[in-house]
Amino acid sequence: MRPVDPTTTPAWGRLTTLAEGFTPDIAGWFDAQPTRTDDYSFTAGDLYVDLSKNLLTDEVRDALLDLAEQTGVAQLRDAMYAGKHINVTEDRAVAHTALRRPADDALTIDGEDAVAAVHQVLERVYAFARAVRSGEWTGVDGQSITTVVNIGIGGSDLGPVMAYEALKPYVADGFEARFISNIDPTDLGEKTKDLDPTRTLFIVASKTFTTLETLTNARGAKAWLLDALVKAGAIDDTDEAKRDAVAKHFVAVSTALDKVAEFGIDPANAFGFWNWVGGRYSVDSAVGTALAVALGPEAFAEFLEGFHTMDRHFAETDPAQNVPLLMGLLNVWYRNFLGAPTHAVLPYAQYLHRFPAYLQQLTMESNGKRVRADGAEVTYDTGEVFWGEPGTNGQHAFYQLIHQGTQLIPADFIAFATPTWALSDVDADQHELFLGNFFAQTKALAFGKTADEVRAEGTPEHIVSARVFPGNKPTTSIMAPALTPSVLGQLIALYEHITFVQGAVWGIDSFDQWGVELGKAMAKDLGPAVAGDEAAIAAQDPSTAALVRYYRAHRR
Ligand code: F6P
Numbered sequence: 001m002r003p004v005d006p007t008t009t010p011a012w013g014r015l016t017t018l019a020e021g022f023t024p025d026i027a028g029w030f031d032a033q034p035t036r037t038d039d040y041s042f043t044a045g046d047l048y049v050d051l052s053k054n055l056l057t058d059e060v061r062d063a064l065l066d067l068a069e070q071t072g073v074a075q076l077r078d079a080m081y082a083g084k085h086i087n088v089t090e091d092r093a094v095a096h097t098a099l100r101r102p103a104d105d106a107l108t109i110d111g112e113d114a115v116a117a118v119h120q121v122l123e124r125v126y127a128f129a130r131a132v133r134s135g136e137w138t139g140v141d142g143q144s145i146t147t148v149v150n151i152g153i154g155g156s157d158l159g160p161v162m163a164y165e166a167l168k169p170y171v172a173d174g175f176e177a178r179f180i181s182n183i184d185p186t187d188l189g190e191k192t193k194d195l196d197p198t199r200t201l202f203i204v205a206s207k208t209f210t211t212l213e214t215l216t217n218a219r220g221a222k223a224w225l226l227d228a229l230v231k232a233g234a235i236d237d238t239d240e241a242k243r244d245a246v247a248k249h250f251v252a253v254s255t256a257l258d259k260v261a262e263f264g265i266d267p268a269n270a271f272g273f274w275n276w277v278g279g280r281y282s283v284d285s286a287v288g289t290a291l292a293v294a295l296g297p298e299a300f301a302e303f304l305e306g307f308h309t310m311d312r313h314f315a316e317t318d319p320a321q322n323v324p325l326l327m328g329l330l331n332v333w334y335r336n337f338l339g340a341p342t343h344a345v346l347p348y349a350q351y352l353h354r355f356p357a358y359l360q361q362l363t364m365e366s367n368g369k370r371v372r373a374d375g376a377e378v379t380y381d382t383g384e385v386f387w388g389e390p391g392t393n394g395q396h397a398f399y400q401l402i403h404q405g406t407q408l409i410p411a412d413f414i415a416f417a418t419p420t421w422a423l424s425d426v427d428a429d430q431h432e433l434f435l436g437n438f439f440a441q442t443k444a445l446a447f448g449k450t451a452d453e454v455r456a457e458g459t460p461e462h463i464v465s466a467r468v469f470p471g472n473k474p475t476t477s478i479m480a481p482a483l484t485p486s487v488l489g490q491l492i493a494l495y496e497h498i499t500f501v502q503g504a505v506w507g508i509d510s511f512d513q514w515g516v517e518l519g520k521a522m523a524k525d526l527g528p529a530v531a532g533d534e535a536a537i538a539a540q541d542p543s544t545a546a547l548v549r550y551y552r553a554h555r556r
Contacts, residue, residue, distance in 0.1 A: 001072070001075065001076065001079065001086070002373075002374055003071075003372045003373045003374055003507030003508070004070065004071045004072060004507055005372070005376070005379075005507065006067065006070075006071050006380070006505055006506060006507060007379060007380055009066075009067060009070035009071060010066070010070065011063050011064070011066035011067035011069075011070050012067060014063045014066070015060070015063045015064070015067065015333065015336075015337050016337065018059060018060055018063060018337070019337035019338060022055075022060075022337075022338070024055045024472035025472065026053060026055070026446045026447065026471065026472050026474075027446070027447050027471065029057065030052070036052050037050065037052045039052070039058075040052035040054070040056065042321055042323050042326070044310060044313045044317070044323040044324075044490070044494065045306070045309035045310055045313060045486075045487075045490045046306075046309075046480045046481060046486065046487050046490060047323070047478055047479070047480050047487070047490055047491070047494065048478070048479045048480070049323050049327070049476065049477070049478050050476065050477040050478075050479075051326060051327070051330065051476055053442055053445070053446040053474065053475045053476070053477070054330055054410070054474040054475070054476060055333075055334070055338065055472065055474045056330065056333075056474075060333060061320075061326070061329075064326075064329035064330070064332065064333055065319050065320065065325075065329070067329065067332070067505060068319065068325060068329055068501070068504075068505065069319075071504060071505045071507065072504070073325065073501055073504040073505060074319075076500075076504045077314065077315065077500065077504070078315075080094050080095070080097065080500070081095075081097055081311075081315060082107075083095045083098065083107055083108065083109035083110075083114060083276065086509075086511070087278075087509060087511035087512060088373045088374075088509055089373070089509050089512045089514065090275075090511070090512050092275055092276055092511070093109050093110065093276035094276060094278065094281075094511045095107070095109050095114060095274075095276040095277070096276075096277050096278065096281035096282070096284065096285075096496070097307075097308075097311045098114045098115060098118060098276075099118055099273075099277060099282075099284045099285050099304070099307075100284055100304040100305070100307040100308040100311065100489070100493075101115050101118070101308060102308070103115065103116075103119045109274075109276055110276070114274070114276075117274070118285075121271055121272055121273065121285075121286055122286075124271060125271050125286050125288075125289050125292050125297075125300075126292060126297035126300070126301075128251070128271070128289070128292075128293070129289070129292040129293045129296065129297050129300070130297060132144075132145050132148070132201065132293050133172060133175070133293065133296060137201075137248075138248070139197075139198045139199055139200070139201070139234075139248055139249055140198065140229060140234050140235050140241075140244060140245045140248050140249070141198050141234045143198050143199055144199065145199055145200065145201045146174060146175060146176065146196070146199040146200075147175075147176045147177070147178060147195060147196075147199060147200045147201070148176075148177050148178075148200075148201050148202075148203055148290050148293050148294065149177070149178045149179070149180060149191060149192075149195075149200060149201070149202050149203070149221065150177065150178070150179045150180070150202075150203045150205055150289075150290040151179075151180045151181075151202055151203065151204045151205065151214055151217045151218050151221060152179075152181060152203075152204070152205035152206055152211075152214050152253075152287070153181040153182075153206075153211060153213045153214055154211075154279050154280065154361060154365075155207070155278065155279025155280040155281070155282050155283075155287065155361060156205040156206050156207060156211075156214065156253070156279060156282070156287055157179055157181040157205070158280075158354070158357060158358045158361050159280075159282065159283025159284075159287065159288070159358060159492075160177075160179065160205070160283060160287060160288055160290050160291055161179040161181075161354055162283075162352075162354035162355055162357065162358035163283055163288070163291050163303070163488060163492075164177050164179070164290065164291060164294060164295075165351060165352075165353060165354050166349075166351045166352050166354070166355065166483060166488050167291075167295055167299065167303075167351070167420075167483075167485055167488060168351060169351075169420040169421060169422075170295045170296070170299050170420075170485065171294045171295060172294070172295075172296065175293075175294060176294075177290045177291075177293070177294040178191045178195075179191070179290075180192075180217050180221070181213065181217075182213065183212065183213040183216055183217065185220070187217070188217050188220045188221060188224070192221065192224050195228075197224075197225050197228035197229050197232060197234070197249070198229065198232065198234050200225070200249060201248075201249055201250070201251070202218070202221050202222075202225070202249060202250050202251075203251050203252070203253060203289050203290050203293075204218040204221075204250065204251070204252045204253070204254075204260075204263070204265065205252070205253040205254070205287050205289070205290075206252075206253070206254055206256075207254060207255050207256075207273070207277075207279050207282065207287075208254070208255070208256055208259075209252070209254045209255075209256040209259035209260055209263070210256070210259065212520070212523070212524070215263070218250075218263065222246060222250065222264075225245065225246075225249055225250075226242050226245060226246075229245055243264075246264055246265065247266050247269065250264075250265050250269065251265065251269040251270065251271070251289070252265045252269065252270040252271070253270070253271045253272075253273070253285075253286045253287055253289055254270060254272065254273075255272060255273050255274060255275055255277075257270050257272055271286035271289055272286065273285040273286050273287065278511050279513075280361045280362050280365055280366065281362075281496060283492065284303065284304055284307055284489070284492075288300060288303075291303070295485065299485045300485070302484065302485040302486045302489070303485040303486065303488060303489045304489060305486055305489065306484075306485065306486035306487060306488060306489025306490040306491075306492075306493070307489040307490070307492065307493040308489075308493075309486070309489070309490055309493075310324070310489070310490045310493035310494050310497065311493055311497075314493075314497045323494065324494055324497030324498050324500075324501060325497075325501055327412075327476065327494070327498045327501075328497070328498040328499070328500070328501025328502045328505070329501060329505070330410070330476070331343060331384065331410070331498065331501075331502050332501075332502055332505050332506075334384075334408065334410045334474070335381055335382075335384050335502075336380055336381055338408055339408065340384060340407070340408040340409065340410055341381075341384055341385060341407065342384055342385040342386070342387060342407070342409055343363075343384045343385070343386050343387075343409070343410050343411070343412070344386075344387060344388045344394075344402065344409055344410070344411035344412070345359055345386060345387070345388035345411070345412045345414070346388050346389070346390070346391050346394055346411055346412065346413050346414070346441075347388070347390050347391070347413075347414040347415075348390065348391040348392070348413065348414060348415040348416075348434065348435065348437070348438040349390065349414065349415065349416055349419075349483055350390055351420065351483055352390060352414065352483070353389075353390050355388075355414075355491075356386065356387060356388035356389065358492075359386050359388075359495055360386050360387070362495060362496065362499055363383060363384075363386045363495070363498075363499050364383055364385065364386060365513050365515075365516070366383070366499045366503060366510040366511065367382055367383030367499060367502055367503050367506070367508065367510055368382070368383045368515060369382055369383065369503075369506075369508040369509065369510070369515075370382070371508070372506070372507040372508055373507055373508060373509040374507075378506065378507075378508070380506070382502075382503075382506045382508055383502070388411075391413070391437060391438060391441065392434065392437045395437065395441065399441070402445065402473060403444065403445065403469055403473065404469065404470070408473075408474075409473070410474045410475070410476075411445070411473075411474070411475045411476075412475070412476045412478060413438060413441065413442050413475055413476070413477050413478065414478045414479075414491070415435060415438045415477075415478075415479050416479065416480055416481065416482050416483045416487075417479065417480070417481050417482065418481060418482045419431055419482070419483075420482055420483050420484070438477075441475075442475040442477055444469060444471075445471070445473035445474075445475050446471060446472070446473065446474075446475065447471050448468070448469035448470050448471020448472065448473075449467070449468060449469040449471070450468065451464050451465065451468050454467045454468055478491070478494075526540075526544075526548075529544075529545075529548050530548060530551070532552055537549060537552075
């Protein structure tokens with residue numbers, strides 16, 4: 001399937017014309033169309049999604065839906081769900097949706113029954129999680145495990161840590177998960193310094209099992225564990241005792257089980273997945289093993305059901321009601337026609353504090369591309385910068401720029417009616433104050449405050465303009481009853497599909513990530529220079545050589 005150049009479609013032309021004469025007037029649109037809220041509010045699974053405070057009119061929506069049709073978004077979606085090789089630069093299927101299909105579904109990918117394979121691995125992950133949680137799986141000295149430490153980076157870290165933080169109230173008492181990702185040795189040091197080695201289990205998660213950061217940290221963790229066990233008198237200082245300790249304190253998650261064995265982890269203690277799962281789409285595979293242990297298999301199964309609910313919505317819902325489709329198209333409207341370079345995601349839920357960081361990999365590694373899937377250079381903007389922080393913290397930091405700055409920054413606001421934290425009466429009032437802020441911000445952004453309103457408050461004329469809020473700042477409000485495992489799965493899948501829609505319209509391959517390779521290779525090549533080889537330093541460009549020399553001169 002060759003990608004369409006979207007700029008050649010009639011819908012792109014129509015949107016260009018609409019953008020030229022576009023005068024945002026959210027307040028006026030609400031006045032003129034009393035049904036606007038209903039017309040632009042949708043449900044997808046447990047999510048209530050209100051698009052009515054966006055810079056969206058019926059004409060724009062219709063043209064965007066035409067654009068989706070003319071660029072073949074639905075066909076590409078169907079090809080993805082069918083396990084076709086839509087990741088063309090790596091010649092791979094893109095089948096993360098298969099990870100959450102129920103066991104009685106069937107899908108053949110590359111000649112294999114993918115759903116059966118998924119459920120076989122899930123059963124092993126669940127059995128492992130049950131054994132750890134019940135105390136049946138013990139460390140070397142027979143004590144149960146109380147801390148699992150996930151070692152991974154990128155997709156093998158951001159999803160698990162985000163979901164762990166989001167679902168903290170579901171973590172079993174007395175149990176903890178930690179996450180080591182950065183090759184900065186302080187990450188490993190900080191995360192292990194107060195750990196009891198006899199009660200710690202490491203999960204080394206790496207799709208490729210070649211990632212420098214992860215393998216370096218895994219080696220460091222192994223050294224720390226064995227040293228600490230010997231010092232604690234839990235094992236003898238012999239190779240056999242150490243091998244036994246690794247078997248009890250290390251498991252792995254990877255698509256490359258041969259490399260897991262080379263590293264010294266018994267393949268019996270490894271959980272596999274497949275090259276048709278992209279790293280940034282893998283939290284719902286065995287990469288989520290730390291979650292299955294910390295939250296329990298039942299909660300993990302609910303998490304997967306949430307994803308599947310959104311997958312079905314995306315596959316089966318009429319385009320005009322299809323939330324991921326509409327949100328992805330809106331992002332295209334803002335990016336390509338109204339010139340928005342960034343997009344904010346603002347969860348009003350402290351538990352979602354890692355959600356924007358997670359979305360940054362999902363969206364920007366997927367859609368940060370400059371050529372189409374057929375290799376032709378794009379002539380239009382692609383992936384916008386995603387960023388954000390939980391409200392209300394962000395309100396006291398960067399919202400000023402959203403309200404009164406010169407850039408258009410579309411923003412998604414996310415909130416939950418009932419907190420998962422058990423509230424006292426006092427906390428309940430506080431929760432209402434919190435949600436009051438959520439409602440107030442989208443209202444202020446949409447409707448602003450005019451100069452006349454500012455004057456009517458008795459404001460001196462010379463500061464009136466500084467106190468005007470222009471309004472017409474677009475927001476999407478997403479609400480759900482509570483942040484449950486299922487709702488989190490729905491939210492993640494929503495953003496996966498939004499990302500897909502944008503990439504499909506742009507005709508790019510959203511599933512490769514060649515852009516991260518050059519820096520990785522250069523980091524390896526720089527090894528001798530960093531270690532002080534003068535010839536290697538001199539061979540660098542002048543700036544890099546000066547930086548390396550600065551390091552050599554100042555290290556202690
Ligand atoms: O370098 C980028 C990347 O390949 C991501 O796409 C991936 O999620 C991350 O590195 C980690 O890769 P792995 O799971 O193979 O260790």
